[in-house]
Amino acid sequence: MASGGGFVTWVRTEPPPPDEHPFTLPVVREVFARGGIGLDPGVTFLVGDNGSGKSTLLEALAVVFGMNLEGGSRNFRFSTRPERSALADHLVACWKRRPRTDFFLRAESFYNAATYVEELPGGGLGPYGGRSLHERSHGESFLDVALHRFGPDGLYLLDEPEAALSVRGCLALLRRVADLRARRCQFVVATHSPILLALPGALILQIDEDGALTPTGYDEAEPVRLTRGFLAEPDRLLRELLAD
Ligand SMILES: Nc1ncnc2c1ncn2[C@@H]1O[C@H](COP(=O)(O)OP(=O)(O)OP(=O)(O)O)[C@@H](O)[C@H]1O
Ligand SMILES: [Mg+2]
Numbered sequence: 001m002a003s004g005g006g007f008v009t010w011v012r013t014e015p016p017p018p019d020e021h022p023f024t025l026p027v028v029r030e031v032f033a034r035g036g037i038g039l040d041p042g043v044t045f046l047v048g049d050n051g052s053g054k055s056t057l058l059e060a061l062a063v064v065f066g067m068n069l070e071g072g073s074r075n076f077r078f079s080t081r082p083e084r085s086a087l088a089d090h091l092v093a094c095w096k097r098r099p100r101t102d103f104f105l106r107a108e109s110f111y112n113a114a115t116y117v118e119e120l121p122g123g124g125l126g127p128y129g130g131r132s133l134h135e136r137s138h139g140e141s142f143l144d145v146a147l148h149r150f151g152p153d154g155l156y157l158l159d160e161p162e163a164a165l166s167v168r169g170c171l172a173l174l175r176r177v178a179d180l181r182a183r184r185c186q187f188v189v190a191t192h193s194p195i196l197l198a199l200p201g202a203l204i205l206q207i208d209e210d211g212a213l214t215p216t217g218y219d220e221a222e223p224v225r226l227t228r229g230f231l232a233e234p235d236r237l238l239r240e241l242l243a244d
Pocket of ligand 1: 057
């Protein structure tokens with residue numbers, strides 16, 4: 001069932017890494033130690049605790065893949081902060097073929113991307129479901145982008161898409177990602193969602209405390225283990241958590 005676009009399955013590092021942030025993050029050290037980062041031809045999930053470096057990796061991949069650092073497509077050229085990805089200067093994408101289209105969907109700067117779309121000459125809203133993304137709820141506008149803007153033969157980076165989505169919304173996104181993977185698309189998704197991670201056939205790369213980046217089964221992935229543990233015994237876990 002799983003296939004995918006397979007545009008780029010290896011992004012190699014260009015040493016030496018400078019001795020400063022973000023190169024001192026454990027996961028970035030690990031990527032340099034391995035000489036690069038391997039991606040699934042279909043869907044790769046990055047999981048890891050807050051601050052483990054998922055967005056740092058994803059932003060660098062976005063720049064290396066030619067997308068706008070703050071979200072959007074390769075032809076999105078807005079910037080609200082004088083930001084750059086130092087890591088991207090030390091990564092090289094080993095392309096197998098080029099995608100027809102691409103998009104970097106970031107929860108934290110989606111508002112700016114939506115404004116950019118609205119201000120495009122001619123309205124620019126056609127590929128986004130025809131309505132201003134600002135007239136939709138946060139989750140609705142996310143799903144509009146995935147349903148209307150994403151298409152076959154695309155390369156897509158998503159940073160915590162679940163931040164905007166209900167459980168139903170996550171299931172709708174999972175379905176959309178599966179459909180697009182079958183239509184030669186490739187995804188890299190940073191997520192904490194045990195629902196999105198359930199996509200069959202995806203590669204789950206888990207960032208551990210020491211920065212190890214390990215392919216992990218669904219049942220062993222931390223968001224799944226911790227959520228399952230909590231839902232199985234919420235009363236006991238809450239007693240422990242809230243005890244003096
Ligand atoms: N300019 C900076 N200088 C030093 N440390 C930084 C800087 N910017 C970010 N960091 C740190 O880098 C680490 C990785 O951040 P990143 O945003 O990649 O984490 P993340 O895995 O995406 O977390 P989350 O799940 O909360 O989104 C964090 O500990 C963050 O505090
Ligand atoms: Mg993040």
